[in-house]
Amino acid sequence: MSKKLIYILSIIVLLFLSGFLFFNFINQKVQTTQKTESVITLSADNLSKEIILIEDLKRFDHFIEKAIQIKGIIKKIESNGNGYTVVLNSENKKINILCKLQVDQNEKIGDLIIGDTITIKGIYKGYLIDMILLNCIITKH
Amino acid sequence: MKKLLLLPFLIIISFGFTKPKKQYLTRNGEVTFFSYAAAENIKAENNQVLSLLDIKKEKIAVNILMRAFEFEKSLMQEHFNDSYIESDIYPRATFEGTILNFKPEEKGKRTKFIKGDFTLRGITKPVKLKAEIDYDGNQYTITGVTTIDVKDYKIKIPEILSSKIAKTVKISFNFKYDSYEK
Known part of the structure; x- marks a missing residue:
């Protein structure tokens, strides 16, 4: 040659x-959350003690676009788009965490009951009046 | 007998004139945007939009977290947040408007105009959009489609791509409100 x-x-x-x-x-x-390590584990109860005003949520800004784990009580389950959003809150109902589930979690939705305590891992996106997490997966139920 | 005569009036009062509550809220409003592009259309969806509907004042307020837009491809999502919208600097888009000729008690679907200000990337522009409002006696639903001009909000599109990306973006919204007590 x-x-x-x-x-x-x-x-x-x-x-x-x-x-x-x-x-x-x-x-x-977009990477699935299963492959992403969470940088912190929080609980809705502890958050409700720390967060007095909505602006206090700004202190979590450094977790934006990172995976975080949150333990809370299921307040509401809403279907939207091609999936579900689980709303978690604390014992005193002071703080809401909106967790849009990853589509592969849709099959688990039937097992969730309002009032159950669950732990969810998702990508933190910021806040409006609630903390917002996307691509969430249920890690403990 | 007098009581019996009053009964039909009481029924009319309780069913015919039930006034809606003053404020309605959704935390899971849907906003999607669509932009034609030569190589590939750009589409994203946000299901975590906050909106408050004030029946008494006939006003609507919308708050959108820009990072909550979901894309199929990670590179598109990255470009949207880092280059076009600059979500770190301008994390939210807002709309505040008045529903023109709004009759809150009117049940069923009707088309109304909403006039207000839309703020994106810190730039506020007046907008007037057409929306369909549906009231079933319990919940309000507001849906519609509008377009925005990318240059109005100084969205920087690299020169190499500017001829391949549409100058307008189509925005669709769907808000289902529940009554809200402060």
């Missing part, structure tokens, strides 16, 4: 590989 042919073939392989990697990179799906 001539040097020229090896050179051309190497360029083709290289172009193909980089194209493949680029395609995979731009089409990467």
